[in-house]
Amino acid sequence: MAEKNIPMREALRQALREEMLRDDRVYVMGEEVGQWQGTHRVTQGLLEEFGAKRVIDTPISEMVIGGAAVGAAMAGLRPVAEFMTINFAFLALDAMINHAAKIHYMFNGQFKVPLVFRAASGWGNQATATHSHTPEPIFAHFPGMYVACPATPRDAKGMLKASIRDENPVLFTESIALYSKPGPVPDSDEFVLPIGKSEIKREGKHVTLVTYARGVEWSLAAAQELSKQGVECEVIDMRWLRPLDMEAVFESFKKTNRCVVVEESLPLYSFGSEIAAQIQDQMFDYMDAPVKRVSAMDVPLPYAHDIELMALPNTQKVIDAVREVI
Amino acid sequence: MAEKNIPMREALRQALREEMLRDDRVYVMGEEVGQWQGTHRVTQGLLEEFGAKRVIDTPISEMVIGGAAVGAAMAGLRPVAEFMTINFAFLALDAMINHAAKIHYMFNGQFKVPLVFRAASGWGNQATATHSHTPEPIFAHFPGMYVACPATPRDAKGMLKASIRDENPVLFTESIALYSKPGPVPDSDEFVLPIGKSEIKREGKHVTLVTYARGVEWSLAAAQELSKQGVECEVIDMRWLRPLDMEAVFESFKKTNRCVVVEESLPLYSFGSEIAAQIQDQMFDYMDAPVKRVSAMDVPLPYAHDIELMALPNTQKVIDAVREVI
C-alpha cells in the first residue's frame, strides 16, 4: 500500500473524514470541534466539508455529550463524540460506564451502542494536576466498552476507522504529545486495523517491553540505546487496553523470559499491574526475573516543568528498569 | 476493652455519633441521611439528636454533594458526605479526584481537605449492572485521597473514626452485604484504628489470602474449610486500598510463599492485579507458585439471581484457587 508521512492529528482527521464519507450515519460532536476547528485541530475542515448537521459544536456539557451519544447510537447513528481532554470525561463517567458500556447487556441485546468517545490524553507541558491524566486503565476496568490507545499515525488511522465501524462503544484516547509527530500512513480508505490486536513494534530476544501509546516512543528509544549495548528488546504495543491481547505478550515472554511494562499512567491499580499479574500467573515457569514497571510517579502532576518531568516516565527510566531484569 | 456485639451499620453509626459529639465541626450530608434515617439506616437517629444543621438532607445532586464537601473542608469543617451507593459517586468523580484529592497538592499545602466520602458498595441482591459496582480500586488509582474498605463492625468503627479525624480526604466504602452482620465492637469512644494498616484476620502458614471488605468473609470461610484438609491459610484483610500496606503482605508471603487475592471487584486493572504485581516484583525469590486471583467475572452484573451469583466470587472459588497454588 502506498504511504504518506503525516502527523497523527492528520491521520485521525483522515479516518474521520473517510468514515463520514463512507457512512452518512457517522457524525462528530463535541466542544469546539466545528468552528474552532478542534482544540487539537483533529477535526479541522470537517465543518466546512460536512456542515453543521454532521459536525456539531456543543456547550461545555460533558454529561449530555456522553449521554446523547449513547442515545443517538442506540437509535442507529454512529456518533463520534469528542471530550476535549480525557480529564473532562470524568464528568461523563456515568454516561460511559453505566450507560454506553451496559445497555447492550442490560437489555439483553435489544440495543447496540456503536459509538466512539474520542479524548485527548496525557500531557507533559505543564497542564497541571487536573489536566494531566492518563486514566485509560480505569476506563478499561469495566466490561462493555473497548479502549483504544494508538501510538503511531498509522495505528491511529486504522484503529479509529475500526472503532467507528465496530458495533460496540469504544473509548479512543489520543496522546497529546503524539499529535504532531509524523509517521507513514497507508494512503487508502480501506485501511482498517482489527480491534484488540497488539503489534510488535520492534523484535528482540532478551526482554519484552509491554507498552502502549506514548510509552511506545520511550520503549523504542530505550531499545535502540540498549541494542548498542547488546541487549535486544522486543517492544509490544498493546494498542488496546480492552480487549487485551495477552496472547501476544505470552508468546514474546516465552522467548525472552523477562519483561518491563512501560506506561504513562499512575502506578497503582493500573496497566502495569495487570500485565505483570497476568504474566506471573500464566508464565510462571518462564520467568527469569520479576516483571518491572515504569510508570508516572504516584503524585498529582505539578506545574513547574522541572519537577513535572521528574514525575513522568522517560527513556532513561525504561533503560534502568531493563537493566534490573537482565 | 469491653465489647458489644453489633451489626456494622450500628458500628458506623456509633463512629459518626461519637465524632459528632467530640468535634462540632463534624457533620453529615447526603441524600436521605436525615428524615429518611439513611437509606441503609447508618445515620438513623442522628437528625433527631443533632438537628438539621449537622445532618443535612440534600437533593439528588452528587456533583454538588461531592464539591460542597470539598469547599466546606477547605474552610475548616469536617464533612462526612454520603453517596447513597458508590455507583452514584461516578457523577462526583471529578469533585473527588480533580478536587478533593488534588487541592492540597496543587496549592502547595495552603488548604487541607479533611473530609470523608461514605459510599455503600457492592451488592448481590439483584441490584443489576448500574447498581452493583465495587470500584474501590479505580478510586485508589489516584494519589491524594485514602480509600478505606472495612470488613467487620469493629474495623468499620475504628476506621471511620480515623477517617473523620484525619486531615486528608478519605473515600470510605461500606459493603452493603455486611451492614447487617454483627460482630464485637469495643465499647469506647476512643477506639480508633490507624490509617493504612492491614490486619491478619487469621494466621496460617501455607497460603496467604490477601483480601478486603466482603472478600474477608469468603476468605475466612475458605480458610476454615481448607484447614479441615490440613491447609492453613493466613488471611490478610488489607482494610485500606490506599495507603496500601504491602509490607504486611510481604511479611506473610515470606512465610507461605503462596498467595491468592480475593476481591469482589472486576478482574482487570484491579486490586488483585496490583497485589499480584507487587508480590512478583518484590518477592520473586520467595514464590513457590503464581499468585492467583479470585474476582467477579468480567461481565456487567445481571438481574437474575442465579446467574448473578455465578458472576460473583464465593467461598468455593477461593478454595479452588488455593488448591491451584498448593
Added chain:
Amino acid sequence: MAEISKNTLLDWYRQMVLIRQFETRCDELYRDKKITGVYLHLYSGHEATGIGALAAIEKRDHVITAYRDHGLALIRGVDAKPLMAEMMGKRTGVSGGKGGSMHLASRKHNFWGGYAIVGGHLPLAAGIAQACRYNNTDEVVICFIGDGATNNGYFHESLNFSQIYKLPVIWIIENNLVGMGTRIEDASGQPILHRRADAYGIKDLERVDGQNVVEVYNRVKEGVEYARREGPVLIESMTYRYKGHGVSDRSYDKRLADELKDWVENKEPITILANLLKTEHGVDDHQLEAIVDQQLKIVEESVEYALNSPDPDADDLVRNVYVE
C-alpha cells in the same frame, strides 16, 4: 380540543386497571418472595399521566423513562407476560432476565427503557431525538423525569442541549411531590418545576392535573404538535405515588398517611375516569367490572407464565457483553 371517543376512554380505563392490577400483583409477589430483586418501584397512582401522555403520540414515536417503568411498558403495548417474567428474572423476560424491574425495554415498541441512575436517561432522550432530526423524520421522544431528578446536572445539560438543537422532546416531569423521602420544596430552591423551562428557552406547557387522563392527553398533545415542528417542550404533571418509593419502603403509608388518603379519596385517576365514563358516556358499573375482570385475568396469566419460565443460564451470563 378534539372530542375523545367513548371507545378511547374505555381503552384508557382498561390500561389504568391493567397497570393497577399488575402493580398490585407485583407487590404481593415481592412480599411472597417470588420477585426477589431488591428494587421494585410501582406506578400505582401515576397511571393517568402515563396513559394520557402516551395516547398523544404514535407508534413510530419514542418513549424513555426512569426505573418506575412497568406502567409505561404496558401502555406502550408490551405484553404483560414478558414483563412479569422480567420481574422474576426469567429468560423469557423482555430483557432476558438481565435488566429486571428497573430496566424494562422493548425495542420493537419504541420503548427505550427504564433507567436506574437518576437523570441518566435524559441525555439518552436527547440523543434519540437527535437521531430523529438527523434522519429527517418528524418523530418525537417523550421523556419522563421524576421531580427529584430535576435537581441533577443531567437535567440541566440535557434540557439546554435539546433547545440548542431544537430537538423534538416532550420533557414530562412526573411530579409526585417527593423523591424517596425528600419533598420537592426541600430539594428545589424553586419548587414550581416547569418554570425551569425558561432557563433554557424551552416552551413551557406548565402544570397539568396528572390524575386526569383527559387533561394530560390534551396538554401533551399540544406539546407533541409543537415538538414535531419546533422543538422541545416542558410539562409538569402533578401526580402521586401510592406505594412509597419502592416496595421495600414500608413506612410511607404511616409517614404520609393523610396526604395519601387525600389523593386516594379525591384524586384517584381510575375513579375520575370511571365517573366521566358513567356521567358522559352512559357506561355502567357492569361494563367497568367486566374490564377489571379481564385485566385481572391477563395479570394472572402473566404470573403463571413467569413462574413457569426458565431461568437464564451460564451462557446468558456472558452473552451480550459485546456485540459479536
Added chain:
Amino acid sequence: MAEISKNTLLDWYRQMVLIRQFETRCDELYRDKKITGVYLHLYSGHEATGIGALAAIEKRDHVITAYRDHGLALIRGVDAKPLMAEMMGKRTGVSGGKGGSMHLASRKHNFWGGYAIVGGHLPLAAGIAQACRYNNTDEVVICFIGDGATNNGYFHESLNFSQIYKLPVIWIIENNLVGMGTRIEDASGQPILHRRADAYGIKDLERVDGQNVVEVYNRVKEGVEYARREGPVLIESMTYRYKGHGVSDRSYDKRLADELKDWVENKEPITILANLLKTEHGVDDHQLEAIVDQQLKIVEESVEYALNSPDPDADDLVRNVYVE
C-alpha cells in the same frame, strides 16, 4: 447609592492599570518562552468586573474563580511577585510553582483559588458558604462563573443547592459573550443568563455593565447586603476578553476583529474610569500617568523576582500529596 470617593476611584484605577500591565507582560513572557505552561488565560478587558465586585466585600469575605484568575488575585491584594513567580513555576510562587497560572490561591487573602475544570469550583463556593453559615458568621462568598460554565451540570446543582440552604453566595457570571470559540447563543438555549436565577428561586440582580466599575460595584454591593442576611444572588456582568481564550489562541483578533475593536474603542474600562476621574474629580493626565508608571515598575519588579527565583526540587515534587 453611596458617593464613591476620589481616592477610592483612584485606587480602582491603580488596580486596573496594574492588572492590564501584569497581563500584557505575561503575554510577552509567554511569547518569549519565559512562561512555558501551555495554559495562560488573561484577564485583560475584565478588570472593571473584578475590581467593582471585590470592592463590595471585606477582607473576611471570600473569593473563588475559574482559571482566568490573575486579575482577581491582584485585586485581592496578593503581591505581584509571588504571582509572577507562579506563572514561571517557581518555588516562590503563591502555589509553590505547583499550581501555575490556572491555580493561583492565597489562603491568607481569602482568595480560594483559580480552578481549571469548568464549573468545578462552583460547588466549592457553596461549601465555603456552608461553612460561613455553619460557623454563624455573616461572611459571604463571591464566585465568578464564565458564561460557558453556566451550561454545565455543576452550575445547576450548585445554584440550586445554594438556594435550598440560603447560602451567602454572590454568583457573578462574567459574560464575555464566548467560551473558547462558542458564542453564548450557540451554547445556551436561552442566552440571557441571569434569567436562570428563577429556576432556583435565587434573587436575580440582572445584567450590569461589566466595563463600568462603579456600576459593577453598586450592583454587587446590593448583592452582598442581600447575601449576608438572606441568601444567594445571581448577577450577570457583561464584559469582554481582549486577548482570546488563552494566550495560545492566536486567531481571536482576526476572528473577532470588529467586535474587539468596538469593545476596546467604546467600552474600555480604563478609559471609562479615567474619564470619570477627569470630568468629575479634576484628576489630570499627569496624575494618571504617574499611576501607570508606578504599576509598570511593580510589574517589572515582579518579573525580576520571578526570573531570579529558584525552581522547585525533588522534595517539592513529593511534598503535600497528603497532609503529614
